[in-house]
Amino acid sequence: MTYIAKPKFRHPDLEPNTRGFTRRDYEGKVSTLCAGCGHDSISAAIIQAVYELDLEPHRIAKLSGIGCSSKTPDYFLGLSHGFNSVHGRMPSVLTGANLANRDLIYLGVSGDGDSASIGFGQFAHSIRRAVNMVYIVENNGVYGLTKGQFSATSDKGSKSKRGVVNHDAPIDLVTLALDLGATYVARSFSGDKHQLVPLIKGAILHHGAAFIDCLSPCVAFNNHEGSTKAYDYIRNHNEAVNRLDVIEPRETIEIDHAPGTLEIVTQHDGSKLRLRKIHPEYDPSDRLDALAYLAERQSKGEIVTGLLYVDPGAQDLHDYQNTVAAPLNTLSDSQLVPGSSALEKINASLR
Amino acid sequence: MTDARINDFVVKFANVNGSGSASANGLFVKSILRMGVPVSARNIFPSNIQGLPTWYEVRVSEAGWLGRRGGVDLMVAMNPQTWAQDVKSIEPNQYLFYDTTKTLPPSAFREDIRIIGAPLTEICNKTYSDPRQRQLFKNIMYVGALAQILGIPTEIAEQLISEEFASKPKLIDANVNAFHLGRSWAEQNLAPLDFRLARADKVGDRIFVEGNSAAALGAVYGGATVCAWYPITPSTSLAEAFEKYCKKFRTDPDTKQNRFAIVQGEDEIASIGIVVGAGWNGARAFTCTSGPGVSLMQEFIGLSYFAEIPAVIFDVQRGGPSTGMPTRTQQSDILAAAYASHGDTKHPLLLPCDPGECFEFGALAFDLADRLQTMIFVMLDLDMGMNEWLTPPFKWDDAKKLDRGKVMTAAELEAGREFGRYLDVDGDGIPYRTLPGEHPTKGAYFTRGTSRDEYARYTEEGAAYMRNMQRLLKKFETAKSLIPKPIRRDAKRRTPYGVIYYGSTAPAMDEALAALEAQGRHIDALRIRGFPFEDSIADFIREHDPVFVVEQNRDAQLRKLLVNECEVHPARLVPVLHYEGAPITARFIVQEIAERMRAQEKLPHSEHAK
Numbered sequence: 001m002t003y004i005a006k007p008k009f010r011h012p013d014l015e016p017n018t019r020g021f022t023r024r025d026y027e028g029k030v031s032t033l034c035a036g037c038g039h040d041s042i043s044a045a046i047i048q049a050v051y052e053l054d055l056e057p058h059r060i061a062k063l064s065g066i067g068c069s070s071k072t073p074d075y076f077l078g079l080s081h082g083f084n085s086v087h088g089r090m091p092s093v094l095t096g097a098n099l100a101n102r103d104l105i106y107l108g109v110s111g112d113g114d115s116a117s118i119g120f121g122q123f124a125h126s127i128r129r130a131v132n133m134v135y136i137v138e139n140n141g142v143y144g145l146t147k148g149q150f151s152a153t154s155d156k157g158s159k160s161k162r163g164v165v166n167h168d169a170p171i172d173l174v175t176l177a178l179d180l181g182a183t184y185v186a187r188s189f190s191g192d193k194h195q196l197v198p199l200i201k202g203a204i205l206h207h208g209a210a211f212i213d214c215l216s217p218c219v220a221f222n223n224h225e226g227s228t229k230a231y232d233y234i235r236n237h238n239e240a241v242n243r244l245d246v247i248e249p250r251e252t253i254e255i256d257h258a259p260g261t262l263e264i265v266t267q268h269d270g271s272k273l274r275l276r277k278i279h280p281e282y283d284p285s286d287r288l289d290a291l292a293y294l295a296e297r298q299s300k301g302e303i304v305t306g307l308l309y310v311d312p313g314a315q316d317l318h319d320y321q322n323t324v325a326a327p328l329n330t331l332s333d334s335q336l337v338p339g340s341s342a343l344e345k346i347n348a349s350l351r
Numbered sequence: 352m353t354d355a356r357i358n359d360f361v362v363k364f365a366n367v368n369g370s371g372s373a374s375a376n377g378l379f380v381k382s383i384l385r386m387g388v389p390v391s392a393r394n395i396f397p398s399n400i401q402g403l404p405t406w407y408e409v410r411v412s413e414a415g416w417l418g419r420r421g422g423v424d425l426m427v428a429m430n431p432q433t434w435a436q437d438v439k440s441i442e443p444n445q446y447l448f449y450d451t452t453k454t455l456p457p458s459a460f461r462e463d464i465r466i467i468g469a470p471l472t473e474i475c476n477k478t479y480s481d482p483r484q485r486q487l488f489k490n491i492m493y494v495g496a497l498a499q500i501l502g503i504p505t506e507i508a509e510q511l512i513s514e515e516f517a518s519k520p521k522l523i524d525a526n527v528n529a530f531h532l533g534r535s536w537a538e539q540n541l542a543p544l545d546f547r548l549a550r551a552d553k554v555g556d557r558i559f560v561e562g563n564s565a566a567a568l569g570a571v572y573g574g575a576t577v578c579a580w581y582p583i584t585p586s587t588s589l590a591e592a593f594e595k596y597c598k599k600f601r602t603d604p605d606t607k608q609n610r611f612a613i614v615q616g617e618d619e620i621a622s623i624g625i626v627v628g629a630g631w632n633g634a635r636a637f638t639c640t641s642g643p644g645v646s647l648m649q650e651f652i653g654l655s656y657f658a659e660i661p662a663v664i665f666d667v668q669r670g671g672p673s674t675g676m677p678t679r680t681q682q683s684d685i686l687a688a689a690y691a692s693h694g695d696t697k698h699p700l701l702l703p704c705d706p707g708e709c710f711e712f713g714a715l716a717f718d719l720a721d722r723l724q725t726m727i728f729v730m731l732d733l734d735m736g737m738n739e740w741l742t743p744p745f746k747w748d749d750a751k752k753l754d755r756g757k758v759m760t761a762a763e764l765e766a767g768r769e770f771g772r773y774l775d776v777d778g779d780g781i782p783y784r785t786l787p788g789e790h791p792t793k794g795a796y797f798t799r800g801t802s803r804d805e806y807a808r809y810t811e812e813g814a815a816y817m818r819n820m821q822r823l824l825k826k827f828e829t830a831k832s833l834i835p836k837p838i839r840r841d842a843k844r845r846t847p848y849g850v851i852y853y854g855s856t857a858p859a860m861d862e863a864l865a866a867l868e869a870q871g872r873h874i875d876a877l878r879i880r881g882f883p884f885e886d887s888i889a890d891f892i893r894e895h896d897p898v899f900v901v902e903q904n905r906d907a908q909l910r911k912l913l914v915n916e917c918e919v920h921p922a923r924l925v926p927v928l929h930y931e932g933a934p935i936t937a938r939f940i941v942q943e944i945a946e947r948m949r950a951q952e953k954l955p956h957s958e959h960a961k
């Protein structure tokens with residue numbers, strides 16, 4: 001249901017996918033973010049990824065915290081339920097939603113303020129609980145919505161628009177996600193749609209906690225000289241370790257690369273992640289190596305992007321909770337209520 | 352010896368925490384219940400785990416008074432550390448029972464009490480070699496001695512021991528032997544007391560259970576599937592009981608998989624966030640906590656109110672503020688719960704008075720949350736939550752269906768039914784909601800804590816905001832008809848006096864009203880069972896002057912809520928407040944109310960009758 005009518009214009013994207021949805025059907029309301037904001041490009045990448053995966057929009061639930069980034073779920077997937085919740089608390093709300101209905105796809109959108117400051121604890125705990133979700137942080141190094149204060153992901157030495165230098169050590173969410181046991185970890189850049197769209201697709205198909213740190217410049221408050229989260233700076237320091245293609249279970253793979261530079265990872269659902277290696281020594285199946293590699297490259301000022309880690313056989317919170325296959329929100333009265341004769345037995349045991 | 356007092360006395364056990372006394376004391380109490388004699392028993396424990404004092408106060412009352420009486424008729428002093436204060440607390444001319452193995456100087460006792468004892472350690476050391484056995488069986492041994500001097504039939508104690516250890520038969524004989532060691536020593540050496548037990552038929556079909564356990568069972572019957580919680584006394588045992596009952600009743604018989612999920616959150620904010628997320632997605636979810644946890648949950652409580660998301664909080668109240676008296680009881684979160692969060696908010700409260708109502712309201716809370724699409728608080732307290740109370744048996748009507756509230760289905764959407772998430776179509780202030788995943792193209796909406804219109808479209812237009820806020824008030828008005836009605840009990844004579852009370856004050860109040868009546872003081876009583884207050888509560892206040900409001904907090908919180916919500920003159924409502932941490936007693940209520948009534952009677956008539 002789209003309440004704000006958008007100007008209709010012919011576009012090749014009006015081609016329906018196998019579910020009969022056009023790209024337009026996955027759009028949301030008109031964005032109210034600043035023109036050029038990185039977050040809008042991420043919304044576009046999400047739309048593209050869901051469209052390409054032929055997902056029915058109502059099978060996806062979008063959840064977010066508070067911030068410019070957290071507003072974006074209103075601007076994509078207008079046919080999906082969304083929940084713009086509380087600052088820093090998207091992870092807990094998503095966890096609860098996921099427990100209620102394990103059959104939907106949970107897309108959590110957050111900001112660097114939302115996840116690395118006020119919601120640092122919830123970020124960590126949702127990942128260590130292995131909630132089956134796609135958790136995207138739209139990372140601009142500032143609090144956009146409250147007008148440009150440094151966030152906890154700002155690099156040491158980075159300069160604010162007003163010339164103030166940040167002295168606090170930065171929090172690297174990718175390193176933490178790896179450490180906390182996320183089973184799909186990627187970093188990307190809002191300005192690199194070709195890299196980002198397949199990373200989102202792979203994360204959606206992943207069973208387990210998938211985390212994407214997506215650099216996303218704030219044109220209003222953090223796109224100046226001296227900022228390490230500005231478009232130019234990221235373009236100049238971006239070091240992709242690999243390029244990903246996501247192949248759905250029903251598609252066949254064509255091997256078109258020389259052995260040694262291509263790696264194929266098969267996920268739970270049969271989908272395949274085809275990784276074209278740019279840095280041949282980088283192995284995304286080894287968590288400790290990934291951590292070491294990141295630390296080394298980051299110390300050289302490189303922004304390492306790509307699929308950094310994946311465990312294709314991961315388990316999720318429901319596996320650990322041993323919950324029934326049917327979503328908990330569909331259980332009937334008779335499956336839930338033990339009834340009066342059971343109660344009589346309890347009464348008898350309490351006399 | 353003149354006539355012994357039958358079935359009317361208080362025994363207090365002073366023990367060392369962790370010494371295994373709980374099961375022995377439980378045996379004592381259950382034996383009395385099996386004799387058909389009503390008992391109330393309360394644990395009194397400090398907020399430490401090991402090696403520290405705990406007390407177990409047992410009131411035997413054939414008249415059926417289940418509140419704390421106050422005072423001690425028989426002190427079983429098993430903890431040397433608290434000896435002095437334990438001896439001091441005995442009523443004049445009543446009894447001290449102690450372990451006579453070690454001789455104590457006369458200065459350790461009181462002239463005006465009667466001293467009895469048994470060489471428990473000595474007998475134990477003679478009989479057992481294992482130190483742990485010595486400790487455990489010493490406890491059973493004093494129960495045997497008490498059984499002898501108070502008149503607990505041996506077969507009842509033996510029966511209870513065999514039930515308790517049904518799964519470990521070896522322990523049955525060992526415990527029965529220890530019981531008899533104590534019993535026969537007492538038979539040969541101790542005289543009967545001024546009071547004793549006699550079989551009666553006053554327990555009926557009542558059960559003996561903790562409020563937390565009852566509320567957890569209520570949550571199972573209420574269809575709760577998601578529980579997220581963070582440990583805090585005195586609410587922890589509610590989550591633990593929920594898990595226990597779920598394992599019993601909610602495991603799929605074929606797959607052995609769970610029809611529930613329990614998450615121990617990283618804090619109370621995460622716990623309530625999980626609950627709100629699950630409620631948004633159509634599962635019945637709750638958290639259990641105490642005052643400090645409710646403080647942390649404030650922002651989400653406001654979100655639940657404004658975005659209209661079903662959720663349930665069991666608040667097992669303890670002594671506040673801050674860490675306050677974490678292992679003592681109070682009713683001091685009433686205002687914090689009723690008006691929780693920022694902005695204009697208020698929330699329905701359920702106020703159970705015993706474990707029976709903890710079960711009933713524990714289940715009802717989930718129907719109300721779904722029906723009203725808002726946060727429901729169930730307000731327990733440490734006294735009823737963590738102590739076993741004698742309570743009417745749990746009841747369930749198998750014809751009852753869970754009320755899932757107004758949820759629009761895919762079929763209705765498909766049929767073209769109009770959906771506006773915040774549209775009041777029925778005039779009761781309650782809109783329809785849809786659940787995520789319901790329909791491929793219809794009924795999706797964006798939930799937010801930000802202002803929006805009837806169709807969930809973001810707006811900061813003043814008129815739309817006010818329409819929504821007014822509708823929320825209308826919904827709160829609708830809640831009045833769904834909240835359990837107050838229970839009124841009029842005095843035998845017409846009287847201008849009224850008393851209002853709620854929650855765990857009820858048993859003490861029952862006794863106090865009878866005692867006041869015996870003094871010729873007649874008072875109409877109203878027990879409030881929930882908030883918002885239905886109109887009969889204001890009527891009751893208007894019909895009486897003064898109305899005593901008895902509660903267990905310093906600031907007269909329910910009275911403030913009544914003044915605020917019923918718009919009655921504060922002068923009509925006279926606070927009677929007990930907040931020292933121990934449960935309120937009938938003695939206290941009688942004294943406070945009688946004193947105020949005497950003062951009132953001295954006033955010139957004109958002033959009294961207004």
Ligand SMILES: Cc1ncc(C[n+]2csc(CCOP(=O)(O)OP(=O)(O)O)c2C)c(N)n1
Pocket residue numbers: 066067068069070087110111112113114115138140142143144145146151
């Ligand atoms: C409890 C609370 N504190 C403060 C705020 C104000 N606030 C709104 S958004 C925000 C920061 C958002 O930063 P980030 O998550 O990085 O999002 P961005 O706007 O940069 O995308 C703050 C502090 C709030 N909404 N709630």
Ligand code: SF4
Pocket residue numbers: 032033034036037038039068069140144145217218219220221
């Ligand atoms: S303030 Fe920054 S983050 Fe917010 S919309 Fe504008 S550019 Fe984007």
Ligand SMILES: [Mg+2]
Pocket residue numbers: 067111112113138139140141142143144151
């Ligand atoms: Mg930011």
